[in-house]
Amino acid sequence: MTVRVRFAPSPTGIFHVGGARSALQNWIYAKQHEGAFVLRIEDTDAARNRPEWTEGILNALDWIGIERGTYEGPYFQSAYAAEHVKAATRLYEAGRAYYCDCTRDQVQARTGNQYSGYDGFCRDRALGPGEGRALRFLTPDEGETVVVDLIRGEPTFENKLIEDFVIARGDGSPVFLLANVVDDLTMGITHVIRAEEHLPNTPKQQMLWEALGHTPPVWAHVPIVVNEKRQKLSKRRDKVALEMYRDEGYLAATMRNYLMLLGWAPSGDREIVPWSVIEEEFRLEDVNPSPAFFDEKKLRSFNGEYIRALSVEDFVQACLPWLTGPFLTPEEKAEKGYGVTAPPWDLNSFDLAVFAQVAPLAQTRIAVLSEIVEYVDFLFLDEPVVDEGARAKAAKDAAILPAVIEAYEGSAEWSTEPLKETLIAVGEAAGLKLGKAQAPVRVAVTGRTVGLPLFESLEVLGKEKALARLRQAAATLL
Numbered sequence: 496m497t498v499r500v501r502f503a504p505s506p507t508g509i510f511h512v513g514g515a516r517s518a519l520q521n522w523i524y525a526k527q528h529e530g531a532f533v534l535r536i537e538d539t540d541a542a543r544n545r546p547e548w549t550e551g552i553l554n555a556l557d558w559i560g561i562e563r564g565t566y567e568g569p570y571f572q573s574a575y576a577a578e579h580v581k582a583a584t585r586l587y588e589a590g591r592a593y594y595c596d597c598t599r600d601q602v603q604a605r606t607g608n609q610y611s612g613y614d615g616f617c618r619d620r621a622l623g624p625g626e627g628r629a630l631r632f633l634t635p636d637e638g639e640t641v642v643v644d645l646i647r648g649e650p651t652f653e654n655k656l657i658e659d660f661v662i663a664r665g666d667g668s669p670v671f672l673l674a675n676v677v678d679d680l681t682m683g684i685t686h687v688i689r690a691e692e693h694l695p696n697t698p699k700q701q702m703l704w705e706a707l708g709h710t711p712p713v714w715a716h717v718p719i720v721v722n723e724k725r726q727k728l729s730k731r732r733d734k735v736a737l738e739m740y741r742d743e744g745y746l747a748a749t750m751r752n753y754l755m756l757l758g759w760a761p762s763g764d765r766e767i768v769p770w771s772v773i774e775e776e777f778r779l780e781d782v783n784p785s786p787a788f789f790d791e792k793k794l795r796s797f798n799g800e801y802i803r804a805l806s807v808e809d810f811v812q813a814c815l816p817w818l819t820g821p822f823l824t825p826e827e828k829a830e831k832g833y834g835v836t837a838p839p840w841d842l843n844s845f846d847l848a849v850f851a852q853v854a855p856l857a858q859t860r861i862a863v864l865s866e867i868v869e870y871v872d873f874l875f876l877d878e879p880v881v882d883e884g885a886r887a888k889a890a891k892d893a894a895i896l897p898a899v900i901e902a903y904e905g906s907a908e909w910s911t912e913p914l915k916e917t918l919i920a921v922g923e924a925a926g927l928k929l930g931k932a933q934a935p936v937r938v939a940v941t942g943r944t945v946g947l948p949l950f951e952s953l954e955v956l957g958k959e960k961a962l963a964r965l966r967q968a969a970a971t972l973l
Contacts (some may be wrong), residue, residue, distance in 0.1 A: 498530025499685045503572075503675070505537045506548035509736035509832065510555035512789065513690060513720040513728060516754040520717060521688045522561050523755075523777050532561070533682055534568035539674060544573070555737050558747050559754075560770075567682075575678055579669035582677045582707060583630055583662055591706045592662060594622040595631050612658035630663035632702065640698040645715040645779045652698040660699055672696060676703040679712060688715045688779065692727075715779045718758045721786045728789060738833040740794075744817065744864025749798040757787035767800060799862040810858045811851055814867045818845055838868045840875040849874055852955045856947045870946055874956060879942030879964065889938040895925050896935055896969035900962060909958040911950040918950075939968030 500521040504514050525532040536552065538544045553563060586592040595617035603609050605616065613631070622628060635654040642650045662673040669677075679687065694716045704711040720728045728735045740750060751770060759782045761768050805813065816835055819842070823834035838845075850871060857870045873879045902917050915929075922932030937949050940961055946952070953961050 496685055498525060498528040499533060499683050500525050500530065500688055501533040501535055501679065501682060501684050503535040503537050503678070504552055505540065506544060506552060508545075508548050508551070509730060510552055510738060511728070511730065511735050512737050512740070512754065513735070515555065515559055515737045515750070516720065516757055517689055517717060518556060518561060519559060519751060519754055520777070520779070520782075522566075523774055524686065524688060524779060526774060527777075530685075532566040533570065533684065534566055535570045535572060535678060535682070536568075537572045537671075537675075539572050539576075539668075539671075551738065555741075558741055559737070559751055560747065570678075570682070572674060572678055575674070575681060576669075578681055579674045579677050580663075580667070583669050583673060586632065586662065586703075586706055587624075587630060589706070590633070592630050592632050593618060593620075593659075594624055594628040595659075595661075596622060596625070596628045613660075615659055618659070624667075627665040629661045629665050631659040632662050632699070632706070634659050634699075634702065640701060642694075642697050642701060642714055644694075644697075645713060646718075646782045647694070647716055647784050650694065650697075657698060662703070672699055673703060676700050676707070680704070680707065680709055684712055686713045686715065688717065691716045691719045691784070715782075716784075717779075717782055718784055718787045720757055720789050722789065725786060725788070727786075733789075734791065736833055742833045742835050742865075744861075744866065745794070745798050746801045746813065746864075749794070749801040752801075753794050753797050757789065758782045758785075767797060795862045802861060802864070803859060805858070807851075807855050807858065811847075811854050814850075814854070814857075814864055817865050817868055818850065818871075835865070838875075839872055839880060844875040846875070849955060853947055853951065856951055860947070869943070873941040873946075873952070878967075879940065881938060881942040882944070885938045885942065885944040888944055889935040890972060892927060892931050893935040893968070893972040895921065895927060895932055896939065896965055896972070898925065899932075899936055900965050900969060903958070903962060903965070906958070909954060911948075911954050914950045914953050935968070936965065939965050 502514075502518045502521050504510070522532050524530070534556070536549055538549070549569070553569065557563060583592070587594075595613075597613070597616055602611070602613055602616070606614055617631070618633065624630075634657045638654050640652045640654055640657070642652070644650060660672065661670055663669045697714055697716070701711045722728055722733050726732075730736065737750070741747075748770065752767060752773070755773050755777065756766055759777060760766065761772055761776050802810065802813075818838060820835070820837065822837040823831065825836055828834040828836055853871060853874070857867055861867055861870065898921050899918060902921050903914070906913060906917060918932055918936065919929050922929055925932070933949050934944060937946070938944060940949075940956065941947075941952060
């Protein structure tokens with residue numbers, strides 16, 4: 496049997512991190528078994544069917560390493576509508592489904608319970624197709640449906656507890672349960688690897704597979720992804736869009752590594768491992784079925800380590816989207832929900848050679864690439880943007896600035912060590928240790944109390960610009 500897996504997202508405007516994990520797990524499983532990965536866009540909801548949202552899915556997959564041209568598709572569920580209808584008709588003609596004209600209110604009136612499921616009222620009414628009549632699958636009243644799951648063993652469902660579920664609406668359009676099964680049948684899917692939230696649907700879908708005359712696929716339901724309160728990640732409440740993390744400056748390698756740790760771990764006492772190790776060692780059978788905590792703090796820490804592992808040249812290239820664009824306007828970003836906006840300087844002021852000088856210093860300090868802007872903005876602005884908290888903190892020692900300016904004006908060599916030695920001497924004369932002496936200098940030059948090393952920053956900024964900023968700060972004592 497040739498393994499064929501599928502990833503079937505709906506175009507909803509964002510690419511959920513949980514979906515990204517499922518895509519990677521399917522991708523690895525297919526590669527391990529020399530099988531095929533199929534991308535199917537479940538676009539039958541017209542309100543969700545926008546070309547740019549489908550393009551967003553493709554871009555997100557590209558980013559995490561599942562690149563266009565290396566998989567089958569994308570196929571679109573809407574293209575298989577005729578097959579869905581044929582399957583519904585077959586089930587009806589075989590006596591495995593029947594038409595029902597009951598409303599929800601009528602069911603509640605008969606059962607006296609607003610929470611009860613459908614009561615099977617139309618099973619023996621022999622209704623034919625007609626306007627407003629839904630098609631229901633006739634579920635067995637006895638026995639059990641056993642789902643063989645690579646992760647969860649053999650979850651068992653009592654058939655009598657599964658209501659006669661709808662497979663086609665009153666307008667004749669098939670519902671997700673049937674469409675999903677028919678698509679998997681049509682595409683020859685052998686393994687369905689998806690999130691745990693779909694497990695309650697699985698006995699129903701397994702019944703449909705069997706009623707249509709086919710052996711169900713191999714099931715594997717991976718754990719749901721939860722937040723720090725152990726609530727399922729929700730786009731209404733949590734930061735779940737993969738694009739947000741990408742545009743904040745998380746590396747694709749970081750995200751791939753971290754997502755694969757949600758419910759699984761490589762051998763040994765290690766978490767950050769090469770992708771080749773994950774591809775070799777990952778096993779669905781080893782996935783923990785318990786909910787997986789998406790820890791953004793841990794992800795951030797991972798990313799910092801990945802950034803520090805880059806060569807300086809690769810780090811410079813990785814930072815360029817936040818320094819040179821392309822950019823969205825703030826309004827475009829607000830509408831889209833993610834994206835990169837322009838830095839505070841005139842774009843013509845950016846100098847790649849200058850940035851390359853300080854890049855090794857910044858590389859050891861940032862955790863996400865978007866932070867690079869606040870570390871280097873002082874180099875490309877006419878004047879630094881001064882943080883008010885930093886100004887207040889440094890103001891008490893700002894009286895040292897005139898002496899610093901005088902000493903620096905007389906400096907024969909404008910480089911890191913002489914600049915440091917000069918400030919140490921000026922500070923000692925004023926009774927200040929270096930930490931106190933450099934605070935007002937740093938705020939005057941960079942606008943912040945925290946950033947790149949001060950003396951390297953002074954060297955790269957240059958004597959003329961540095962002194963101009965120090966004079967301006969001295970005139971107002973910051």
